[in-house]
Amino acid sequence: MPTELAESQVAFLRGKFEAAREVLDSLDTRIPVTDSIYSSVEDGFDNIEETRFLYERAYDQEPDAEATHELYEEYLGAIDTVALELQVLETELVYLDLHQYQRNSAISGRLDHASSISSELEDAFGIDITVLPVIWNGFAIDPLDENIPATGDLSQIYALILPRTQSDPEVYAPIFAHEIAHAVLDRHDELRTGFNNAVREIQGRTRQEIDDEAQFARSWRAWFEELFCDVCGVLTFGPSYLASLVRHLHHSNPYYIEEDPDGDLHPPPALRFDLVMDLSDEYFPNLLNGIRDDRIAFERHLDALEHSQPRIYDTYDYGELRTFITQEVPASVDHDLEALVDDITAGVTPDDRPERSHRLAANQYWLDTYPP
Template structure:
């Protein structure tokens, strides 16, 4: 009967937990690490499920009606779902730790460099989270334990310093996870106002697009406001697509904003905070990308400007500033001037000097 199936499921879950706890015990983790806390949460959820199991077994012994059985059976399954969901998180964590350990044998320098950049960035964001770099197919952030612990995907390449600014964007996803409901209230109101200006058949597409674009633009702000000019340079290289003004035609494909929008937003963030002579270091990169946009303008939709709302961008900027310990002024002084380099900015200054041509480096080992 179904009760037996549910009890068998509980046994399978318990076996997984036992095996995973053995794996975690072999990891070098302190007691406050998010993974250790996750194990504690799993054990707590497991105990709650066991109490529900006991209530279910007692009910079965009393020859219950179908309604009486349902009252304890369905909650028991829900508790098992909760345990299983957390076990899946722990499964991911164990896999990522194993990959990280294995990759250190051949790509240790790459991983150590990425970790050092993440550690420096972590001090700029007003959130508490831990990061584990792993070599994957491309840059990305995977939330192993949402808000607490992230696997940072990086590609296997020989020029990690050129990709370092992207880490500012990826850690921005952790910032996005920490946002409170009230943080986005003004944004949501403005999006509704903007959508109301479109034809009824377009409104849901506009709403969905901007709700998705919000996160990518917030992450761009995190990258720009922590890395400064280097982020804009790398962004222009990554946004070199055929249709920089592309707009969604349906609900699908709305995750990323148009390239032109991302570029203008980041450029504006820097232009507002850098002196004219500091922005001069970007002249060549800005000129090149502006030419790219000019050549591609024939594909720009006629309604493109109707989608772009300066007030929404201003709201996103304000939200990002609430979560960043801004040091872009000091970053520029130490990058372009003679000021002594502070340890809390050393990695980002190295990146800016290298990308802006102030200093060159062929191998990342030179930065260890």
């Protein structure tokens, strides 16, 4: 019977599951989503046994029947499902284990700070997710439960990866909004679809202007997520996002466009800066004087390197697509930018606005005109 190798694989998966159970039992931090995945894996093993029983009974009666072959495929599919969900569970446990270790270390305060900002941003964006901050090697957000039935169509738990640094947390606090915004975009498929349609429409009428229109379309489809997240940074942190971002974007070639379709298709820093400036000019022009030095410094950086601008830059910096992002994203995403701007303008202190306290503190840190 052809189940021998499959049964060996199931035994291996059971061993991994037992090891995962030991880790889970040792953790101080328990997340309901993780328990859901654990239960789903447990149920998955029961399903494996049930489908194996049905297959073996059918095999004994009619080994060559089509229905028997289909049951064998169903049995293998049940194993694949458990393997996938177990892999997700193991990944979550790696982050939970690291999170717990760091909670009991000298950097626990940074995790508390990150968790508190994340909660404030979740409220501002109107989303309900679990954010697990860990100190690692830079800024990123990693959805830990993508595309598995146990947690539904949308990811519910995200690892928020932060740099290992001694810098004042206010220096990079606004960048949290960019990372959390990836989870926001997961909940706005209609925006991505609308943008892709806009790219397709432009692609159809610009074949004569752009040398490689397929790469142009590929680039912009990839850039959309990062630019969406920059817009969300502006909508939640206001001028402090621009001040923090220019340091994050500082690069020896700010006009660089990756032309390798297999490369890292991130938007050029110059394009990201221009888009954020467009939004800043629109939503809080009267506050920009408070970060004037930061803006001018980055503009001078761009001017000094303008000679390195590739020939294709002007054709890729497509105004119609930038306009889609700067208009459609603010209209579609929940945010409280107007209230934030009013608070900054009125000199409201962070203690007086607990729902915006971290974001007001970041603006006090960066704006010369809004001191603590």
